[in-house]
Amino acid sequence: MTTKxxxxxxxxxxxxxxxxxVIAPILLIIYQSFFDVSGHFTFANYQTYFSSGTYLxxxxxxVWYAFLITLFTFLVSYPTAYLLSKTKHKQLWLLLIxxxxxxxxxxxxxxxxxxxSSNGNVNGFLEFIGIGSKQILFTDVSFLFVATYIExxxxxxxxxxxxxxxxxxxxxxxxxxxxxxxxxFRRVIFPLxxxxxxxxxxxxxxxxxxxxxxxxxxxxxxxxTLGTAIEQHFLVTQNWGMGSTIGVVLIAAxxxxxxxxxxxxxxxxxxx
Amino acid sequence: MKKTGLKWSNLYLxxxxxxxxxxxxxxxxxxxxxxxxxxxxxxxTWDHYKEVFSDTRLLVIVLDTLLVALLSSLIAxxxxxxxxxxxxxxxxxxxxxxxxxxxxxxxxxxxVIIGASFLVFFTFLGIGLGFGSVLMSHxxxxxxxxxxxxxxxxxxxxxxxISAAHDLGANNWQVLSRVILPTILPGILAxxxxxxxxxxxxxxxxxFVTGNGFSTLSVEIYSRARQGVSLSINALSALxxxxxxxxxxxxxxxxxxxxxxxxxxxxxxxxxxxKMR
Numbered sequence: 001m002t003t004k005x006x007x008x009x010x011x012x013x014x015x016x017x018x019x020x021x022v023i024a025p026i027l028l029i030i031y032q033s034f035f036d037v038s039g040h041f042t043f044a045n046y047q048t049y050f051s052s053g054t055y056l057x058x059x060x061x062x063v064w065y066a067f068l069i070t071l072f073t074f075l076v077s078y079p080t081a082y083l084l085s086k087t088k089h090k091q092l093w094l095l096l097i098x099x100x101x102x103x104x105x106x107x108x109x110x111x112x113x114x115x116x117s118s119n120g121n122v123n124g125f126l127e128f129i130g131i132g133s134k135q136i137l138f139t140d141v142s143f144l145f146v147a148t149y150i151e152x153x154x155x156x157x158x159x160x161x162x163x164x165x166x167x168x169x170x171x172x173x174x175x176x177x178x179x180x181x182x183x184x185f186r187r188v189i190f191p192l193x194x195x196x197x198x199x200x201x202x203x204x205x206x207x208x209x210x211x212x213x214x215x216x217x218x219x220x221x222x223x224x225t226l227g228t229a230i231e232q233h234f235l236v237t238q239n240w241g242m243g244s245t246i247g248v249v250l251i252a253a254x255x256x257x258x259x260x261x262x263x264x265x266x267x268x269x270x271x272x
Numbered sequence: 273m274k275k276t277g278l279k280w281s282n283l284y285l286x287x288x289x290x291x292x293x294x295x296x297x298x299x300x301x302x303x304x305x306x307x308x309x310x311x312x313x314x315x316x317t318w319d320h321y322k323e324v325f326s327d328t329r330l331l332v333i334v335l336d337t338l339l340v341a342l343l344s345s346l347i348a349x350x351x352x353x354x355x356x357x358x359x360x361x362x363x364x365x366x367x368x369x370x371x372x373x374x375x376x377x378x379x380x381x382x383x384v385i386i387g388a389s390f391l392v393f394f395t396f397l398g399i400g401l402g403f404g405s406v407l408m409s410h411x412x413x414x415x416x417x418x419x420x421x422x423x424x425x426x427x428x429x430x431x432x433x434i435s436a437a438h439d440l441g442a443n444n445w446q447v448l449s450r451v452i453l454p455t456i457l458p459g460i461l462a463x464x465x466x467x468x469x470x471x472x473x474x475x476x477x478x479x480f481v482t483g484n485g486f487s488t489l490s491v492e493i494y495s496r497a498r499q500g501v502s503l504s505i506n507a508l509s510a511l512x513x514x515x516x517x518x519x520x521x522x523x524x525x526x527x528x529x530x531x532x533x534x535x536x537x538x539x540x541x542x543x544x545x546x547k548m549r
Contacts, residue, residue: 007361014355014415021412022377025389032392080288083281093285095524100292102516106475106490107509110497111295114302114310117501121298121311149291202380210382213475217497227384227476234388234480247388251381258380 026251033244045245055229059249062225065144066208072148073204074197077155081196082189084156085163094160101153109217112146113137116218138220146218147211155200162196163189198261206254226250296513303506310501320507327504330492336403337472337489344410345467351411352418352467353460357452359419360426375416386413387480394481401483409481410471417470418463425459426452458527465523469516 036042049055084093100108115121116137123133136142166189174184210227221228226246233243298310306315324330355375362368378386390412394405429452437447453460475490482491489512496505 007358010354010358010361013351014358017351017355017412017415018374021390021393021408021415022374025386025393026377028392028396029385029389076288079281079284083285086281087285095520096289097292099517099520100296102469102473102520103296103513104473104475104490104493104509106493106497107299107505107512108295110493110505110509111299113497114501115295115298117311119309119311124311149295152288152292206380206382210384210476212384213479213494217494227382230384230388231480234391240392243388244392247385250385254380254382254385 029244029247029251032240033248035241037239037241042241045241048242049245049249055246058224058229059226061223062209062227063253065140065147065223065225066205068144069147069151069208070201070205072144073151073155074200076148077152077200078159078197080152081156081159082163084160094157097153097156105150106213106217108150109146109214112142112149112218116142137218138222140219140223143214143219143223147208147214150211150214151204151208154203158196158199158203159193160196162193166192202257202261205257209250209253226253296509299506300510300513303503303510305503305506308501308503310503310506320503321511323504324507324511330504330508333487333489333492336486340403340407340410340488341468341471344407344414344471345464347411348414348467349418349460349464352415352463353422353456355415356419356422356426356456356459359423375419377416378413379416379420383474383476384480387477390477391480401481402486405481405483406478406486406488409477410474413474413477414467414470417466418460421463421466422456422459425456429455461526465519469519 033045034041034043036044080097084090084097087093117123118133118135118137120136122136127133170188170192171184174188179187209225210230211225212227212231215221215223215225215228226249229246230243230250233239233246302310302313303320304316304318305313306317306319307313359368359371359375362371386409390405390409391401394401394408399405399408433451433455434447437451442450473490474488475494478488479491479494482488489508493505493508496502
């Protein structure tokens with residue numbers, strides 16, 4: 001139909017983009033991870049990373065925080081997505097869920113600086129009910145709360161889509177065969193929405209490893225994620241080699257997550 | 273039992289919506305506060321808005337941010353649409369899947385990795401940091417979104433229309449401009465819109481590649497927020513909220529105008545698919 005030439009023509013700018021902005025940067029960050037501050041080739045960055053307790057501990061705590069954020073997001077989002085699909089005007093409600101994602105993330109973080117501050121409303125409330133004011137801002141709890149808050153819409157969307165795709169006759173069939181509401185949920189609805197949950201986990205877990213602006217603004221540097229460490233090494237201490245090494249670790253973590261939550265492989269189907 | 277169950281579920285949804293929206297309205301509410309803090313509302317004032325509009329540095333940054341967003345989404349739409357056409361014409365399945373996976377790399381990468389690797393890349397090539405590097409990065413991370421928005425439209429397109437056009441003597445350029453582009457135009461517009469909002473929204477990537485002289489709104493908000501509460505940021509966020517709201521409403525209005533109801537729901541699903549990257 002269309003000649004080979006015009007096909008090639010379409011590809012020129014696009015493949016330039018792939019080469020320059022997808023492949024080259026990844027290769028460069030791997031390359032950079034083998035150099036020390038003064039520009040000598042070395043494996044020292046990896047050695048430091050894997051032998052020093054601080055980096056490993058930081059990685060573990062970063063993964064742990066990301067896990068907690070993903071878990072809390074899931075716990076809030078699943079019922080929300082499920083109940084949303086049962087409402088009238090669900091497209092409108094869904095739009096209202098998406099709308100906050102169009103508000104700049106930093107503004108939302110900034111709002112929490114006000115809400116959680118020592119004279120802020122949450123502390124006012126705590127004082128009112130007699131607990132007394134507490135340091136909320138710059139703790140890991142506030143970091144987890146704000147990160148969860150920001151990620152919720154990204155978890156709701158894929159789960160909502162998965163719930164919407166369920167053929168209603170499966171549910172009728174399950175009820176007709178004598179399953180109660182809980183059994184229907186556990187044996188029919190949840191397994192069928194598992195792919196939505198997986199893409200939600202993917203959409204939340206990976207960014208949660210790298211939320212450096214939140215750790216700075218809300219976590220007050222008490223929480224250090226992989227992203228914070230990368231930012232620190234690149235923009236503050238200028239140790240690009242070490243920063244790239246952590247970057248490579250983050251890329252590896254990302255690939256692992258993608259494989260674990262990957263596209264509907266048949267075997268992942270059975271769910272207890 | 274059923275009735276009370278419904279009530280609880282409504283209560284839960286209301287709670288979730290409240291949590292999602294309270295911080296945003298909290299910000300806007302205190303942007304009118306006469307006192308300088310976000311804690312106690314002492315009186316109504318427009319002062320913080322006046323402050324925003326008299327802050328020339330901030331206004332320059334706003335204009336720069338809009339310029340980067342407009343230009344980068346335009347370029348990204350152009351390259352992305354060509355890429356989508358290229359992928360569409362690639363009939364070999366493994367090759368096509370490989371292209372799609374490569375396309376999605378930047379969609380799933382954490383912003384920090386994109387930012388850091390672009391910083392290394394620009395430094396390696398000797399490209400100075402500033403407007404140019406920010407623009408290039410925004411184009412780069414917007415292209416895959418455009419591809420993802422245009423491809424479904426190409427798949428929906430009826431191939432026999434193209435054969436018909438060829439049979440009727442149209443050359444390649446005519447087929448493209450008279451048949452293909454008009455058909456996929458909604459996808460292209462959606463791609464442009466998404467690229468625009470991504471560019472406006474981006475903080476992390478810009479933060480890495482912005483250098484000293486140039487700043488976008490997100491970066492500026494970050495550095496101001498690190499210094500503590502200043503109600504002019506609240507006023508700015510209220511303005512940005514209204515802007516985002518107008519964009520979204522305008523976008524849905526255009527989309528609603530174009531397509532009938534059944535397709536509208538599809539459209540929404542596509543946007544979600546991209547938004548949830």
